[in-house]
Amino acid sequence: MPTTPTTSVPLVIGVDSGGTGTRCAVVGLDGRVRARGQGPGGNLRSSPDPAGALRQALEDALGGIDRRRIAAGHLAFAGAAGEDGGTYRDMATRVWRQARLPGAPAVGDDLAAAVAGATDRPDALLLLSGTGAVAALYRGGARTARRDGYGWLLGDEGSGVWLGRQAVVLALAALDGRGPATALLDVLPRALGVDTGGADGTGTALARRMVTAVHAAPPAELARLAPLVDAVARNGDRIADRVVTEGARLLLRTLDSLADTAGPDFAALPVVLAGGLLTGTTLLADRVTAVLRDRGTATVPARDGATGAAALAALALRSGATPAEARRLHRTVAGLEPA
Template identity: 35%
Template sequence: MTERIVLALDGGQSGTLAVVGTTSGRILGVGAGGPIRHHDEADAETVARDSVTSALDAAYGEAGLVAAADACCLSMTGSSGFVEAVVAERVHPGRMDVLASDAIAALAAGTGRAVGVVVIAGTGSVAYAASADGSAIDRGGWGWFMGDEGSGFWIAVQALRAAALGFDGVGPATELSELLPAALGFDTLREVYNAVTGGAVDRSRIAALARPVLELSRAGDPVAGRIVAEAAEALERLVLGTVSAAPWLADHERSVVFGGGVLSPASPVAVALASRLAHSLPGFAVVPSDLPPAAGAYFLALHSCGVDVDAAMLASVSEQFRSRAIQTGKNSPHHDNPATKES
């Protein structure tokens, strides 16, 4: 069968990733761009167009291509309408599929197909379940103000609060009080407070603090360890609520894919959540994914071309991404919800 060119793109608060590949499973180019803002933010359209253009230019540049793709899968936030015209210039007419939820791509990244359950913890947190019969539901994804428990942003906020309590002597002492300001480039917690309150530090930078929190938990800090345990518990509740709302999942669809940097395979949150789900959902397989959602969008683009993504292709694409040092989520422990993306 003649190889065809397919394009996949995933974008959210933590960044944008474009993938150009072939229908045989060869990744020709990968490009990264900036974040995609919530569609109601004042600069959402400009930022989205710039981020997507940068990612596409980098991916096509590495691939050495100028030809339009034969198929495309676009996994974006609610700002997708701003960038569809940009992407459409690189795709043959009528061959672009815009996903209703970026969680679909994250699910496909773990299994090669869009069936089962996925829980994503990046900048935000969200869960999604889908069946081959067309049934689908989502839970979570309420954003930093109303929810996102267990996400990178949530972990960072809990850590900042714990650091302040420890500093004031009304909570347990913790290395977080010194570690978090340093991670943001400040000397003191008070400087962090002033910068956050004044809007000098955005949500993505705050969510990035999840990384040192997770590292400190590994080093044995009890406060960081408690935050990790609470994040895993919150994400378990999200998964259980999603599964409870999806009784139509067939036996062979009973898997839970982990997505987003907070749930990368080596993350202590992922380890704790997997242990909890082994007891609370014994009939479900846990699938820690080491592929970004853009890879799932690539698999779905392949499906639209009639290509079956089998275990061999899944392994091959995973190895190609590893060779490029492209990690789960958006190259950090905070997704894009998704750490994940807000929609």
């Protein structure tokens, strides 16, 4: 899906692939985005065809591009820094070659791409809340510490899945009398595809249907409930508001757990806010940013992980650049505002 005419400038490819989508950007070292492409989610643990998702995004972007002019690529995947790293590298290299691209791509995680797409500061913090949740510390452009990101069963506190799960838990408590009434019951059953007709007066039948629906779907599907929790909280429901407030507290706790590792300049480091729940217009984002603003902490919204990945590819291509040259190149390819 080319967007501008090609030139003789070397081109780099950046890919940002997560659980819900795969985005590709072909960028010149002059900063012009030559083409973009998209594909479905490419997470090894949740996508039915991660290789196909990557292939689709690459081919969508490369339709009108002379592939011989691709000088480097950086492909970022959620989870690529963990135990699945080798599998991601093998898959990405295979698809790259099948796309008739020269050389071999670098493969990394999506957190680094998010940071690179938001700031050229080598020292920064990341706080992400989307389907999952994680915080990380970057020094000299490299990640030196990470907190949470353990998945829905063991962590991801303050994530979309966490918000959705808590909302269902509290709605069930309201149904069987263990908790107070909540307007969440007006929206969650329908969102779960549950028929509310014929429920008994005690709510037992509806509760069972909700439980069955939740267990029948992948856990990540609970993240779809997060916008509903936000909407109900905005309408004044104190139970939904409690979920959002607790989610914000847990996210800030995860971020603050990096303080000892970061050292005395922790409060001075910029925080890159990433994930749809922290970059979108949400109550969760409002509450997290309000606390950080009161602390005097600078926040930077994540912008474009694909061009961030492209910037990482460009920096690897020009590894001999001086620090000042590298910073200019980073800002140019990532499309960041001039310093």
